Amino acid sequence: MVSFGGLVRKIFGSANERRVRGLQPRVDAINALEAEMKALSDEALRGKTEEFRKQLAEGRSLDDLLVPAFAVVREAARRAIGLRPFDVQLIGGMVLHEGSISEMKTGEGKTLVATLPTYLNALPGKGVHVVTVNDYLARRDAQWMSRVYGFLGMSTGIIVHGLSDEERRAAYACDITYATNNELGFDYLRDNMKYERGQMTQRGHHYAIVDEVDSILIDEARTPLIISGPLEDRSELYNTIDAFMARLEEGDYEVDEKQRTATFTEEGTEKMENLLREAKLFRGESLYDVENVAIVHHLNNALKAHRLFQRDKDYIVRDDEVVIIDEFTGRMMPGRRFSDGLHQALEAKEHVKIQPENQTLASITFQNYFRMYSKLAGMTGTASTEAEEFANIYGLDVIEIPTNLPVQRIDEDDEVYRTAEEKFRAIVKEIKVARERGQPILVGTTSIEKSEQLAVLLQKEGLKDFEILNARHHEREASIVAQAGRPGAVTIATNMAGRGTDIQLGGNADMRIAEELGGMPAGPEREAKEKAIREDVQRLKEQALAAGGLYVLATERHESRRIDNQLRGRSGRQGDPGRSKFYLSLQDDLMRIFGSDRMDGMLQKLGLKEDEAIVHPWINKALEKAQKKVEARNFDIRKNLLKYDDVMNDQRKVVFEQRIELMDGENLSETVAEMRHDVIDDLVAKHIPENAYAEQWDIEGLKEAVRRDLNLDLPVDAWAQEEGIAEDDIRTRITEASDKAFAEKAERFGPEIMPYVEKSILLQTLDSLWREHLVNLDHLRSVVGFRGYAQRDPLNEYKSEGFELFQAMLANLRVVVTSQLSRVELVRETPPPPEMPREIETHHMDASTGVDEFDGETMTLAAAAQGVVPAEERDPNDPSTWGKVGRNEACPCGSGKKYKHCHGAFE
Structure with a gap:
């Protein structure tokens, strides 16, 4: 007996067949243009590209141009490479243009099919990416099909391993770019570690066609792409600075146990400068020069570790590890770490192994990378068994394209x-x-x-x-x-x-x-x-x-x-x-x-x-059922992992968009002023509670906070004694004093240097805090699963705590930027532009073998050859003559140490 659904399919065909039939009128229209296209000269055929672009500028859509554009590509392919796309290949191309997956059997010519929608979608000039599984296929397909695109006046680029930034920029600037999935993902991450917009290589995510889409978007998508910093950590620096703490006397620092703050006095700052000079860790004239930002950060953490944190109260040492104790429950919190380098400072204090700080610089899953494209499509011979996953994760339909000849x-x-x-x-x-x-x-x-x-x-x-x-x-x-x-x-x-x-x-x-x-x-x-x-x-x-x-x-x-x-x-x-x-x-x-x-x-x-x-056929059916169960389990695992990564991805988008805005900004003084005013609002709100009596105000705490975060010694205590003074008056006076101090500093620095300093500190601080935040999210993820034992949903816990951590990071960004800018002073020599570590490592684990495809392979953020000065032209006493020095080179100063352990240690 035939079911109703079976009867409907028998009469009208399956949904797939109906969709394919619906494309046939366009195929007929393309075929009707064939004689007209054949009659055109090569020059006239090439001229069609500009004609189409003009029509787009006049308001026509890509769908309007599909029929003539496909007819043009078919004729160009026949003339340039001797291949004429079959009717079924035209259908495959239309499915790709619609943003779906064309399932085409092996040997049906998927490489040629891709040229049709690629050309059409490259007409707006926003760039089309054709994604392959390896460098060999990217080169082969690009070299082969570039003859078709070149015939029609379009440029083709190739992104493979080992290219410089200039070569990558040129390839991405082409109309059509062939690349591997790994290179695309890593370029996106590296771009968002640059400090100038002009250094970025990618120009957007308009349209991508993924070849072997099941391999890339399912098999390889089980593990994220990761960029990590140099393997060597800064244990030596932590231990050196930790040793300074033993030489401090009471007058060198001030501790506010109530506010949990510890700061250096003028005497302490001078002592630290002298100790740093002896250790050759100090540059410029003042500890608060812009190039000493990192050192100040480490000093402050070491001071906090020694003067605010007590062993067996705030933390314990177990199995050569510093484990945090929850201040509310008194329980150990394994897997959680203090952020911003404080945990490393505690490890140095207790002389245990110092875990690397900021190990992960950036990471992204393929799911979240490819979902950034305005339109995504794919080709493969085998996608229908994973149709549910493609639809749920990527919003992609799978359409089976008929074969040119029966199988x-x-x-x-x-x-x-x-x-x-x-x-x-x-x-x-x-x-x-x-x-x-x-x-x-x-x-x-x-x-x-x-x-x-x-x-x-x-x-x-x-x-x-x-x-x-x-x-x-x-x-x-x-x-x-x-x-x-x-x-x-x-x-x-x-x-x-x-x-x-x-x-x-x-x-x-x-x-x-x-x-x-x-x-x-x-x-x-x-x-x-x-x-x-x-x-x-x-x-x-x-x-x-x-x-x-x-x-x-x-x-x-x-x-x-x-x-x-x-x-x-x-x-x-x-x-x-x-x-x-x-x-x-x-x-x-x-x-x-x-x-x-x-x-x-x-x-x-x-x-x-x-x-x-x-x-027996029954065995085949039984095995297929077993395979379906395993596939469903694997899909659930991938879906669950993606839900966790989506939390980080939402935050990543905010941070990366913020970076681009900062890089594009000519003058960030308004942004900096807003941050400073927010910090002042928070300080006043914290120390002068709303509707509180004057005797309940923490004026001493406010005065100290203003000195710490704004570098201003204001008579806040005297103001508080005035008759009828309100919190708004105090806030206004602090704001006016800080605005005046910053205006004087901006005038001192000049209109060219001040914007540069503000941008540098903003970007450096954002990157530093973002990397620490990634570490915190990793640690949170590793322990949040245990919340399930308390009948709480681990994912919801991760979302809420991850959001709180993110909010705390943004609040900390305002404070750190304001504090650094209030202390930064002008030195004779303009500091070099901020740089990420020149050597970074790329990782992508093969989900089936557990082997790292890149094995921590070293890459560079910029072309290695740029700015390199021959050794004989370097003056050991003048770092300005050294140019770019490789991290593993001997330091040009003649110390005998590697550059990364000497002058290059804290760039």
Whole structure:
């Protein structure tokens, strides 16, 4: 009996079929323009780009231009690279333009499909990003398709590993940019660590097409991209400054236990300057010069650690760690750390191991990076099994695009053996039989170890002519996969291998020509050899077709149906015949999860003999159900992780937008004044409670706070004695005094230097506090799960506490900026522009192996060669002649230390 839903589908077609049918009228309209486009000269066809841009400027939309633009690209592709997109490829391109995922079988020409919406969406001039899984594919696709874009007057850029900032800026400035997902994410993070707008490389997130979208947005999105600072920490600095504390006398500092503050007196400040000079940690004339911002911060923390925090009251030392004690409950708070470097100061005080400060400089998940694009689309051969995740996380629909020719591949039922040994014996036997009839074979394994295990078995059977593939060397992988369709070829590959390059029956003629005739000059001899290679490939193709096409033989089921479908999809491209079969054993991971112990006993009772297999469609269905359960569990894990990251992402957007506003601001004096006034409002509100009597005012506390945060010694106590004085009067007098002091300082510094100083301190302080905030969020995340035991939702707890931490960070930003600006003094030499550490490290963990893809690889925030001065031109006594010095170089001053441990330690 047919269900109502089945009946509706039978009459009207599925939702997918209806959507594809709805695009057919546009395909017909594009086809109707073909004769007109063919009649145009190359120059006239190229002129269409400017014509379209003019129409956009006049108010037409991209949708209005889709039909003529696709017709233009189709003709340009035919002339530039000899390929004419099929009708189904036009449909795939339309789906991409709509911001959906085109699911197209292997060999259907996804690389060419991308040119259609890429060209259309590049017309507004905002830049289009085509995203690939590795550098090799980015280069290959860009070089190949740039001929089409170039023919139409559009520029193409490539972003791969190892480019300088200038090269990256130029690539992003192009109409179309091909890049890997990792490079795009890292460039975004690095851009938001720059101190000048002109140093940033990306210019926005307009439209992206993600190739192999399931691999990038699901598999790789399980772990975030992380940029961390140099591995060496500042333990030496903390310990040096900690040693100064023992030399302080009572008159060198003032402690207010009520307000929990500790500050240096003038005598103490002078003593610290002398000690810092002796340790060669001091620059300029005053401790409060702009270049000593970091040192002042460390000194203040060390003073607090020694004079305000008591061991066994505020914290304890356990297992070589400083653990905070909650002041309200008296309980230990493992995993929580004091922020802003205070925890490191306590570790130095107690002589325990100092944990690195600000280890994570920036991080982002692929989910949150790619959701920044105004429009996102993707292509892959296998997305429908993850359609729910694409819809929920990215708002992307998955549309299956019909193949140009019907699929002729035969997908056979799985064969299940009792043991892995029996399974592998059957596989080796099947490979030998298929090879004897001249059929090319692709053997899929789930790990490199299993590939090698199978290789040993094949060698024992006398089969030595085979290739083993893994995903480590993309260039070699592509050339092997390209020739894996030759008759009798045996290629053993991990399931992730061979993507981005088709397995063509008979082999890939173009790759053979490139490999065999690479160094041969053009001429009749080369042409003859090229012709001979193409004829040989055609002959081999006919042999492979006669043998049944590519045989995909899988040694195990993956926990994801999508990975199995990727492997199957290597066979039967462009209407070729093919065959696929999975060999399983009860010892496979998925079968064990499925509960194969009971099945093993049952099969033995039924008399299943050694080397016999059980084959039945029911087993396929049962395994598919098991895979669906595992996929659903993995999706829930990823969804939950993303909910936590969304909290940080909302805050990240605010901070990064704030940075750009600050960088764009010519004069930040108004912003600084607002911050200062907010600080004054908070100080007055804290020390003079609303509706309180005058005798309840904490005037001494207010006077000290004004001195600490505004560097002003005001007669607040005298004001408070005046008859009828109100809190508003005191606030107004403090505000007027601070405004006057800042106005005098601005006049002293001059209109050129003061804006620069304000911007420098604002950006430096924001970055410093943001990094500390990231550390705090990490520590909060690691312990918040325990709240579940108290029947509280950990996610809600994380959101509320994360918000409180963020609010505290913004309040602290106002105080620190105001305090630093009130103390900064002009020195003879203009301080250098603020810089992030020149060496940073990039990390992205492979979710399936736990291996860091970049392994802490060192990168630079700016081109390494910029500003480097030859050693012989450097004057050891004049740092202004040194230019940029590598952190690991010997310091030019002649101390014998590395630059990072000497003059470069506190840049």
